[in-house]
Amino acid sequence: MRREDLAALYHLPITDLVQRAQTVHRQHHTPDAVQLCTLLSIKTGACPEDCAYCPQSSQHATDVEAERLLDVEAVLAQAQRAKAGGATRFCMGAAWRTPARGPAFQRVLAMIRGVRALDLEACVTLGMLNDQEVEELKAAGLSAYNHNLDTSENFYNEIITTRTYRDRLETLRRVGASGISVCSGGIVGMGESDDDRIDLIFTLATLDPQPESVPINALVAVEGTPLANQPPVDPLVLVRMCALARLALPKARVRLSAGREVLSREAQVLCFMAGANSLFFGDQLLTTPNPDRNKDLALLRDAGMRALDSDGHAQALPPLAKERALPLWQQGPA
Ligand code: SF4
Numbered sequence: 155m156r157r158e159d160l161a162a163l164y165h166l167p168i169t170d171l172v173q174r175a176q177t178v179h180r181q182h183h184t185p186d187a188v189q190l191c192t193l194l195s196i197k198t199g200a201c202p203e204d205c206a207y208c209p210q211s212s213q214h215a216t217d218v219e220a221e222r223l224l225d226v227e228a229v230l231a232q233a234q235r236a237k238a239g240g241a242t243r244f245c246m247g248a249a250w251r252t253p254a255r256g257p258a259f260q261r262v263l264a265m266i267r268g269v270r271a272l273d274l275e276a277c278v279t280l281g282m283l284n285d286q287e288v289e290e291l292k293a294a295g296l297s298a299y300n301h302n303l304d305t306s307e308n309f310y311n312e313i314i315t316t317r318t319y320r321d322r323l324e325t326l327r328r329v330g331a332s333g334i335s336v337c338s339g340g341i342v343g344m345g346e347s348d349d350d351r352i353d354l355i356f357t358l359a360t361l362d363p364q365p366e367s368v369p370i371n372a373l374v375a376v377e378g379t380p381l382a383n384q385p386p387v388d389p390l391v392l393v394r395m396c397a398l399a400r401l402a403l404p405k406a407r408v409r410l411s412a413g414r415e416v417l418s419r420e421a422q423v424l425c426f427m428a429g430a431n432s433l434f435f436g437d438q439l440l441t442t443p444n445p446d447r448n449k450d451l452a453l454l455r456d457a458g459m460r461a462l463d464s465d466g467h468a469q470a471l472p473p474l475a476k477e478r479a480l481p482l483w484q485q486g487p488a
Pocket of ligand 1: 212248
């Protein structure tokens with residue numbers, strides 16, 4: 155798809171855009187099913203990078219307390235809990251510019267092997283990778299590697315100065331060439347223009363192979379970061395981004411990620427209509443809050459959705475942890 159075609163789609167009336175995205179979605183995916191993923195921070199804070207949105211950067215004064223790399227056992231206990239709760243993919247994030255070498259990296263490999271042994275998909279995000287690291291991650295059985303492009307190449311320098319867009323693309327190229335699935339997406343609400351958003355989706359779509367999953371995040375403006383005062387993004391922008399990702403990357407899982415806590419149930423359902431078919435599930439997303447698991451399950455149930463198993467088949471949703479006292483639509487935003 156050409157860049158100008160994507161731009162024309164982005165600016166369609168939203169009813170037309172969603173209808174087109176839904177048509178493509180139905181050609182490639184089960185329309186009433188979503189993938190449930192859980193994300194755990196395995197090494198928190200003290201990151202040398204300066205990503206303006208991120209409370210884990212050592213260059214911003216935020217409340218995030220740095221934590222060392224977790225033990226394998228602690229991570230696998232969380233993975234087991236995620237699996238019991240219905241997740242099929244377990245994602246682990248470490249606040250590193252590049253992975254620590256030596257025992258720390260070996261520990262991450264042991265986490266990956268352990269998560270795979272639980273019959274969960276394993277995804278990690280560890281920063282920029284060299285060829286050897288990619289090889290070792292692949293040998294450990296890693297299912298997917300997350301490395302977000304975040305925004306357009308043009309806007310990138312406004313958000314991050316400690317690495318380049320080219321660095322980012324290079325890691326994505328290495329991962330893609332290895333056969334590990336690529337997970338890459340971006341963030342809206344950082345002050346970028348519509349053109350930046352279109353450029354981001356266009357760049358993701360031109361990766362070869364295309365990403366297997368595309369997280370679409372809304373900025374969570376955290377105090378102490380340079381973006382703390384950004385106004386909340388219009389939920390319709392997220393709907394447009396989900397639709398555009400669906401149209402440009404028809405086979406990818408489009409994942410509604412950070413920022414979902416402030417979206418209404420209706421806005422989330424509109425994102426599903428637009429082609430989103432994956433969610434982060436669990437109360438915390440690295441260091442920012444995420445909707446309660448029961449609220450998510452109740453939303454999916456009330457919308458008549460099912461969950462995808464690891465083979466991509468639609469199954470009944472996992473049970474709610476406890477009875478809810480009020481109908482969900484009376485409990486405020488998800
Ligand atoms: S987004 Fe990742 S690389 Fe950037 S500061 Fe945060 S932890 Fe570091």
